[in-house]
Amino acid sequence: xxxxxxxxxxxxxxxxxxxxxxxxxxxxxxxxxxxxxxxxxxxxxxxxxxxxxxxxxxxxxxxxxxxxxxxxxxxxxxxxxxxxxxxxxxxxxxxxxxxxxxxxxxxxxxxxxxxxxxxxxxxxxxxxxxxxxxx
Numbered sequence: 001x002x003x004x005x006x007x008x009x010x011x012x013x014x015x016x017x018x019x020x021x022x023x024x025x026x027x028x029x030x031x032x033x034x035x036x037x038x039x040x041x042x043x044x045x046x047x048x049x050x051x052x053x054x055x056x057x058x059x060x061x062x063x064x065x066x067x068x069x070x071x072x073x074x075x076x077x078x079x080x081x082x083x084x085x086x087x088x089x090x091x092x093x094x095x096x097x098x099x100x101x102x103x104x105x106x107x108x109x110x111x112x113x114x115x116x117x118x119x120x121x122x123x124x125x126x127x128x129x130x131x132x133x134x135x
Contacts, residue, residue: 002028003024004019025075026075029075029076029077030080033066033069036062037066037084040058040059040061044058059092059095062088063085063088066088
């Protein structure tokens with residue numbers, strides 16, 4: 001998103017100093033980082049289409065997007081991303097761990113159904129996990 005030309009026009013119209021290039025880069029990076037958070041907040045604050053079942057998947061999605069941003073070259077906003085991740089983990093760690101457990105359960109069920117480990121189901125779960133790890 002290019003905000004430089006728009007801010008330049010606003011500064012010119014108001015008679016204030018124009019932003020420096022580094023300041024514009026910082027603002028653009030801030031917008032990039034905060035956009036998923038803002039979209040998530042908007043979704044969760046909707047009155048008509050938001051249900052309790054949307055909360056955890058939406059929080060998990062924004063957390064994954066923030067984690068993905070850590071792999072991008074961030075010049076100014078890396079501390080912001082870290083603070084947002086720490087905040088969501090501290091506040092919602094218990095709730096978000098249920099999603100990971102559920103995904104792991106679904107993944108194991110898929111592997112059991114599609115692999116040669118299906119015969120181990122009669123023996124016990126530890127045998128299934130051992131079979132999966134040996135493959």
